[in-house]
Amino acid sequence: MKVLRSITMLSVMAMLAASAATAQISLTPPGAETPPPEPVKPAARPKAKPREVAKDAIRKPPAAAPKPAATPVPDQTVTPAPVPDDPHADYVYAAYQRGQYKTAFDLATKRVQEKGDPKAMTMLGELYANGLGVKLDYDKAIGWYRRASAAGDREGMFALAMLRLSGRGGPGGGEEAAKLLASAAKLGSAKASYNLALLYIDGQNLPQDFKRAAELLRVAADAGNPQAQYALATFYKEGTGVPKDVEKSVRLLQAAALADNVEAEVEYAIALYNGTGTPRNQAAAVALLRKAARQNNPIAQNRLAWALSSGQGAPVDRVAALKWHIVAKTAGKGDPMLDDAFADMSPEDRAKAEAAARKWLGAK
Structure with a gap:
């Protein structure tokens, strides 16, 4: 995995x-x-x-079905x-x-x-x-x-x-x-x-x-x-200037995410999804990715596309997944593996996703 x-x-x-x-x-x-x-x-x-x-x-x-343990942010x-x-x-x-x-x-x-x-x-x-x-x-x-x-x-x-x-x-x-x-x-x-x-x-x-x-x-x-919380989380994760401590890193990411730091939202979502330094909660992770994606973070948009296409943390929604993939690609975050994953979509569903992506991009 x-x-x-x-x-x-x-x-x-x-x-x-x-x-x-x-x-x-x-x-x-x-x-x-x-x-x-x-x-x-x-x-x-x-x-x-x-x-x-x-x-x-x-x-x-x-x-296996996820076992949510953390409270969604x-x-x-x-x-x-x-x-x-x-x-x-x-x-x-x-x-x-x-x-x-x-x-x-x-x-x-x-x-x-x-x-x-x-x-x-x-x-x-x-x-x-x-x-x-x-x-x-x-x-x-x-x-x-x-x-x-x-x-x-x-x-x-x-x-x-x-x-x-x-x-x-x-x-x-x-x-x-x-x-x-x-x-x-x-x-x-x-x-x-x-x-x-x-x-x-x-x-x-x-x-x-x-x-x-x-x-x-x-x-x-x-x-x-929140910017300091995010940066210090990185220090603790890498052991830079401080002893390495993954749990402290995640707690700082959570605090920064609660303060609407977009980068922290993405990173905290990653920790929740993988259960790194915190109990795994894929539903909460997808909720954070969705929030960051709506703030036009292309990394979150790409990761949300994967989550929605796989059905881990949220119901499968390939139309929405392709929409976010297209939006992320427009921002420079292309993903050939996602291109392959959507190759078998029906023309009708692809048209729906492309229309949703155009609507989103036009509203920015």
Whole structure:
């Protein structure tokens, strides 16, 4: 029986290098930590290969009926907490959250002038960095972020690090960013700990140090950062920077999957399907694959096609299976063995699958 092979260090490094932080920085009110933005893109490793979960798909699952033991992972939608209608609320942040950017700018400016508030400085940097309520101006954004950083605001440090790593603000961005991330991490920023770990993994702006990277990933993972949970799961699976521990790896994958990390959903599905580090539950595995497939993950689409064609974890549905195979092929995840598996389909069923695939692709 061929099973899904597990995650590799190379695959996670390629994934981490491919996910750049180009979106606006999410600010937090005093004392809170928001879900992190996508990680910064350290300089790409020249030998990194495209991300691939496994070459072996779900080919010939065991003939015995599955014995579900794990609880299926439910869909969860994370919504930001509402801004409290309270006299003591941070009105600058509240205006920003409501999209009232000009009001946020005016209030932040007043706070800086009257109180020298570093969080208001970070807000001004945020508005200039993204052209919200004011004309986009990276130089002014960097200036405000620098003032906020000097005043000890971890969000300002993190935002400035992201801009410096993106090449803004002149030469030496990587070195300055590493120092800023280290300072923000010491102040409790999970986002900074995660991105600093990426720099240690990459080994260009900082010496490559997987042990130190693992320590930082653990801090961020414990704080609920799903990207860190996924990366640390890979470390535990491979024994990179930490003792090898498959069960810890799977628990981290489960946590990241619950937080809607798509890569973790696919990997946790693999673990559930094979019973690796967790009781086998093929029904839960297929449910996760289906969820990830609907989020346009081609690996999940390919694996779902195999599951639906074999009837392991879900009733056989060759029309749906061929649909997902076609969709995965369109995204570059071809599979000659699946081509052969569907060769005997009737023209009517093939037409249904192709129409379903076109509908899905047209709706993207």
